[in-house]
Amino acid sequence: MNDIALSLDTVWMLLAAMLVFWMQPGFALCEAGFTRGKNTANILFKNFVDFMFGSLLFWFAGFGFMFGSDGAGFIGAPNWGDLSFYKGELPVEGFLMFETVFCATSATIVSGAMAERTKFSMYVIYSAVISLLIYPVEGHWTWGGGWLSDATADSFMMQTFGDVFHDFAGSAIVHSVGGVLALIGALALGPRRGKYAKDGSSRAIPGHSLTLAALGVFILWLGWFGFNPGSQLAASGEVNRTAISHVLLTTNLAAAAGGVATMFLTWWKYGKPSFSLMLNGVLAGLVGITAGCDLVSPVGAVVIGLLCGLVLVYSIEFIDHVLHIDDPVGASSVHGVCGILGTLLTGLLSTSNGALYGGGWGFFGAQCFGIIVIDLWAAVCGIALFYGIKKLHGLRVDARIEDEGLDVYEHGETCYN
C-alpha cells in the first residue's frame, strides 16, 4: 500500500478514536441527567473511572488478551504493556488507542443501570474486570481473529453455518455485552429505595435534568459517526471512501428512525410523545445499526432503526414493570436488547448474505449463535462478578447513604452548591 494512503487511513482511524472517546461525556451527561442531583458527582466519577481504568488496563493486558497470539481461538496472550507483538499495517499505538475507546465504551454502559445505589469501591472493581478480561476475551473471539470469526474452510463456524459471525462495529461485542452486564448488575443490586410500591407497581423517579440527558444523547450521536464509520479502519481508495460514506448514512438513518419510532409509539401509548424515551430511542437505533451498518442498505438501516425504537419501549416496560429490575437510564434495553436485535437483523437484512436478500439462513444462524455465546460469556462473568462481590463485601450502599445521596457520603463533594 502506498505511503500516503496508509497515512490517510491512520488519520481517519485516529480521528474516529477521538470521536468515540467523545462518547464518554455523552454517556456521562445522559446518565447524570436521568438520575437525581444528589448522585451526580458519583455517576460522573464512575464514567471517568471507566475510561481511566480502561485506558491503563487495556494497554497493559487487555489488548493482548484481545489481539495477542491466539490460544485455541479463545484468548490471546497478554502483552504486559508491550505492543511489539502486533503485526498490522496501521501503527500499533494508534490502533491500541482506537481499540481502547471501544473497550471503555463497553465498560461505561453499566454505570447508568447501577446508578444511585452502588458502592463506588465495588464499581471500580467491576470496571477493572470488564476492561481487563470480560471485553477482551469475547473481543478476541471476533475482532481478534478468534473462533467466531475464523473463516478458514474447516473452522467450526464455516463447517456449521457456512459463514462467520459479523459485527462490524460492536452491536454485540461492545453494546450487548455492556447491556447484559448492566441488567445483571441492576438485578444483583436490587431496585432503588422507593422505586416499587408495596403492591409491586413501579414509581417514577424523574431524573434531575433532561437538558443534560439531551445534550448527552446528541454527543453520543456525533460520537457514533466515529464509532461506525471509523470501524472500517481505512479511508483511502474507492472501496474505503465509499464504505465509510455508506456507513455514516446508515448510522444516521437508523438513529433518526429509532427516535421517530419511539416518539410515535409513546404518543400513541401514553397520549403524549415522551421526550425521555425518545432520547433512548435514538440510542436504540444507533446500537441496532452498529453490527450491520456496512452490510445493510439505507432502507435496511431505517427498518433496523424503527424496529429497535419500537422494541425499546416494550423492553423498558417489561424490565421495569414485569421483571422489577430497576435500570434508571434504560441501559439494559438500549444496549442489551437492541444490541442483540441489531445483530440478528443483520443476518436478515445484509444485502450480500442476509436471509431476506436470498442469502439463505446460514449467515442468520451464525449471527444467532454468535450473539448467544457472546452474551452467555458476559452473563456468566457478570453473575460471578456481581454476585461474588455481593456475597463477599456487599455491592450496595447503606439505606441512609442512598437516601441522602452518594455524593455526600461516597465523595464528600456535591455537584450543586
Place this chain on the structure above:
Amino acid sequence: MKRIEAIIRKTKFEEVKEALLSSDIDWFEYHDVHGIGQSRQERIYRGIQYSTDVIERVALTIVCRDQFVQPTVKVIIETAHTGEVGDGRIFVSDMIETWSIRTGEHGDTVLRDKK
C-alpha cells in the same frame, strides 16, 4: 404599617410586577414557592404515569404604610385574576416596627413608598 403577602400564578407574575411598579410600591420581595393542595397534575416519566400534587406559585411580600394597603390589594386582585380555580390568596398582617440600616431611622416613614 402592614405586610401584604400574595400567592399568585407564575404566569401572572410579570403583569402583577408591572402593575405594582406603576402604582406606589417601589420595593417588594418575591420567591418561588411550592405548595401542596388538593388538585393533582398528571405527568409521565419514561412510560410511568404518575400524578404530582406539588403546585408551583410565586409569593410576593410587600410592606407598606396603611394608606397603601387597599390600592395595592386592588392592583393585585385586578392583575392576578383569571377566574380559574387556583388564582391565589392575599394575606394582610400588622407590621410592628421597621428600621433603616443606612440611617438608623425607624418608623413607617423609612418605607420609601411614594407620598
